[in-house]
Amino acid sequence: xxxxxSIKNLDAYYGKNKVLNNISIDIPRNKVIAIIxxxxxxxxxFVRCLNRMHEVVGGTxxxxxxxxxxxxxxxxxxxxxxxxxxVFQKPNPFPSMSVFNNVASGLKLNGFGRKxxxxxxxxxxxxxxxxxxxxxxxLNQGGMELSGGQQQRLCIARALAVNPEVLLMDEPASALDxxxxxxxxxxxxxxxxxxxxxxxxxxxxxxARVSDYTAFFYVGDLIEYNETQKIxxxxxxxQTEDYVRGRFx
Amino acid sequence: MQEHYSQEIERLKTNLIKMASxxxxxxxxxxxxxxxxxxxxxxxxxxxxxxxxxYDNLITTQCENIFAxxxxxxxxxxxxxxxxxxxxxxxxxxxxxxxxxxRVKKTSGFHSLIIESGILEMGQKARLMLxxxxxxxxxxxxxxxxxxxxxxxxxDKLNKHCFxxxxxxxxxxxxxxxxxxxxxxxxxxxxxxxxxxxxxxxxLVFYVEARLIAHQNKHPKLPEE
Numbered sequence: 001x002x003x004x005x006s007i008k009n010l011d012a013y014y015g016k017n018k019v020l021n022n023i024s025i026d027i028p029r030n031k032v033i034a035i036i037x038x039x040x041x042x043x044x045x046f047v048r049c050l051n052r053m054h055e056v057v058g059g060t061x062x063x064x065x066x067x068x069x070x071x072x073x074x075x076x077x078x079x080x081x082x083x084x085x086x087v088f089q090k091p092n093p094f095p096s097m098s099v100f101n102n103v104a105s106g107l108k109l110n111g112f113g114r115k116x117x118x119x120x121x122x123x124x125x126x127x128x129x130x131x132x133x134x135x136x137x138x139l140n141q142g143g144m145e146l147s148g149g150q151q152q153r154l155c156i157a158r159a160l161a162v163n164p165e166v167l168l169m170d171e172p173a174s175a176l177d178x179x180x181x182x183x184x185x186x187x188x189x190x191x192x193x194x195x196x197x198x199x200x201x202x203x204x205x206x207x208a209r210v211s212d213y214t215a216f217f218y219v220g221d222l223i224e225y226n227e228t229q230k231i232x233x234x235x236x237x238x239q240t241e242d243y244v245r246g247r248f249x
Numbered sequence: 250m251q252e253h254y255s256q257e258i259e260r261l262k263t264n265l266i267k268m269a270s271x272x273x274x275x276x277x278x279x280x281x282x283x284x285x286x287x288x289x290x291x292x293x294x295x296x297x298x299x300x301x302x303x304y305d306n307l308i309t310t311q312c313e314n315i316f317a318x319x320x321x322x323x324x325x326x327x328x329x330x331x332x333x334x335x336x337x338x339x340x341x342x343x344x345x346x347x348x349x350x351x352r353v354k355k356t357s358g359f360h361s362l363i364i365e366s367g368i369l370e371m372g373q374k375a376r377l378m379l380x381x382x383x384x385x386x387x388x389x390x391x392x393x394x395x396x397x398x399x400x401x402x403x404x405d406k407l408n409k410h411c412f413x414x415x416x417x418x419x420x421x422x423x424x425x426x427x428x429x430x431x432x433x434x435x436x437x438x439x440x441x442x443x444x445x446x447x448x449x450x451x452x453l454v455f456y457v458e459a460r461l462i463a464h465q466n467k468h469p470k471l472p473e474e
Contacts, residue, residue, distance in 0.1 A: 204322070205320055208322070232322045232323060232326075233322070233323060233326070233327075233459065234323065234324075234459040235323065241323045241324065244322050244323055245321075245322060245323050245324070245325055246254065247255075
């Protein structure tokens with residue numbers, strides 16, 4: 001298997017409070033990995049460890065995270081975040097910026113100069129995010145004027161603009177209506193041709209629909225990690241089966 | 250939601266058990282008629298089959314509702330899938346019981362032929378297979394289901410033996426052509442009953458052990474795309 005991210009013996013802490021225990025996962029390239037588990041199990045903390053955002057909120061980690069075989073826990077977090085774009089639960093376009101500038105902002109911050117080229121990159125990203133057809137005539141409109149589903153796709157386009165290798169999605173469709181959710185799920189399916197995607201979701205059916213592999217977390221432990229088809233048909237652990245069947249507790 | 254879901258699954262199982270009991274009663278009745286030659290036992294078999302058909306519709310609807318409303322996964326998904334498959338097999342068993350009752354009526358005057366041909370022995374084995382397949386479902390007993398599957402070959406052998414015996418008798422005595430033809434059709438029904446019992450047992454193994462065991466070693470597994 002071609003491994004994009006290799007996580008070994010990862011512990012995460014908030015102060016002295018340990019929230020992830022000895023997590024080891026190999027994440028294959030160009031696949032979608034769903035992270036599932038009840039609230040407080042460490043799903044979001046796990047993805048935030050990957051792009052070093054856990055440290056931003058005062059957390060610490062132990063263990064190893066390798067991206068393409070290179071350790072990233074000791075690298076400048078800004079460089080890591082260029083390689084790992086993130087999309088959050090609630091769409092968060094920059095409120096004062098137009099649709100165009102929302103996507104271009106990352107490019108500008110990274111010193112991407114030429115305006116003509118920038119327009120091409122913005123168009124490409126909006127197309128990749130399946131938003132271009134809906135906004136191509138309103139690129140100067142404010143990002144906040146879009147619908148919730150469009151805003152979320154705008155955020156995905158913004159994340160794609162800096163040309164990441166991995167996309168981290170923390171419940172990207174949980175605040176969206178079913179049609180917007182379907183668009184995001186279709187988008188995930190298309191994007192995995194070029195990106196490795198890790199998606200945190202509370203929606204079991206969504207995990208089953210979009211992901212190739214699923215990891216089940218519970219109280220900071222990785223209970224089971226396997227092909228999604230196996231997790232949702234005949235998981236190895238009873239705890240996993242109880243959870244996916246909705247009989248947990 | 251969780252309790253509601255469990256209740257739906259429980260209701261489905263209860264209805265399948267009720268349907269299976271009806272089918273078992275029908276089989277019991279027609280095989281007793283075959284064994285004793287008492288055609289009166291066949292009375293009421295056909296009307297009772299309508300109730301089995303009604304269960305077929307009820308269970309299909311219940312499964313559809315569970316798929317649509319609860320999106321079952323893992324063992325629950327296998328239970329609903331196997332319930333659909335078992336429901337279909339039980340409905341066919343009900344039809345076969347009716348078919349057997351019709352042939353029993355037409356061959357009641359040829360009891361010695363029934364005994365000598367080995368049809369009774371074949372019927373008893375198929376009857377036991379059906380009973381055990383139903384029990385395996387009620388008890389979630391995949392070991393018992395495995396025994397049912399193994400017995401199918403024996404019924405097939407007995408079917409061949411009965412067929413050869415009846416053909417021999419038709420060749421030897423023209424007056425036996427009609428009853429022997431009815432009995433050949435009867436053995437065909439019994440053989441199919443054993444096949445359906447086998448299918449029920451295979452569905453039970455799929456539910457309990459998550460293994461597809463039907464049609465094994467007959468053709469290489471096909472790729473999904």
